[in-house]
Amino acid sequence: MIFEILALAGCGLFVSELLRSRRLSSETQERLRALVETSPAAIVILDQGGAIELANRAAVDLMVPTEMTLMGQPIATFLPELQNVLRSDSEAQLRAAMQCQVHRGNGETFVAEVWFSTYQENGAPKLAAIIADVTEEQPDGVLSDPARLEGTERPSLKGRQVAVLRLVLEGLPNSEIASRLEMTPSAVKNTLQQLFSKAGVKNRSQLVRVALERYRDLL
Numbered sequence: 010m011i012f013e014i015l016a017l018a019g020c021g022l023f024v025s026e027l028l029r030s031r032r033l034s035s036e037t038q039e040r041l042r043a044l045v046e047t048s049p050a051a052i053v054i055l056d057q058g059g060a061i062e063l064a065n066r067a068a069v070d071l072m073v074p075t076e077m078t079l080m081g082q083p084i085a086t087f088l089p090e091l092q093n094v095l096r097s098d099s100e101a102q103l104r105a106a107m108q109c110q111v112h113r114g115n116g117e118t119f120v121a122e123v124w125f126s127t128y129q130e131n132g133a134p135k136l137a138a139i140i141a142d143v144t145e146e147q148p149d150g151v152l153s154d155p156a157r158l159e160g161t162e163r164p165s166l167k168g169r170q171v172a173v174l175r176l177v178l179e180g181l182p183n184s185e186i187a188s189r190l191e192m193t194p195s196a197v198k199n200t201l202q203q204l205f206s207k208a209g210v211k212n213r214s215q216l217v218r219v220a221l222e223r224y225r226d227l228l
Contacts, residue, residue, distance in 0.1 A: 088121075104125070108214045123140050166207065
């Protein structure tokens with residue numbers, strides 16, 4: 010447990026480093042790469058096409074327990090939800106967390122909590138993500154079944170619901186969402202509950218995943 014807490018603290022510092030600027034200086038890029046390579050948490054960095062540009066030892070051990078390499082591989086092979094993030098035409102910086110299934114190189118799958126942030130490097134969009142296996146922590150059925158949702162009509166969202174959802178994907182807490190949208194905190198909470206119900210999820214991280222799958226065009 011102590012190791013997990015330290016790993017998550019490192020994730021917070023890592024994401025904070027990304028959020029200092031939409032554009033990273035050369036010095037920051039080097040610090041970022043050093044942090045990725047030495048972190049005990051599984052970290053990957055994607056280029057604008059969705060290919061894995063950098064992956065540390067922890068990510069390789071977690072996602073490809075074979076002789077397969079991660080470098081240069083499309084993230085869609087392992088974690089298609091992150092490919093959905095990179096498809097966005099919006100310039101808004103996304104920094105959120107989601108629960109989803111990850112496909113290992115040997116065909117196995119596991120439930121993961123994924124923290125991610127988009128940023129700019131030399132004018133090109135990039136994405137950095139921390140991936141943690143939380144399979145044993147999740148009760149059965151914690152994730153909505155994409156196969157069950159596929160082909161079904163998605164529930165429509167009202168303007169305020171879309172506005173709240175966009176800020177959730179920017180990683181803002183309820184208090185800041187309320188301030189940005191001139192809503193009361195209780196109104197934000199109620200709107201989130203409406204979104205949970207429409208998306209068929211129980212928490213924010215699951216909502217992020219479903220939003221990227223089914224409401225990408227609204228974000």
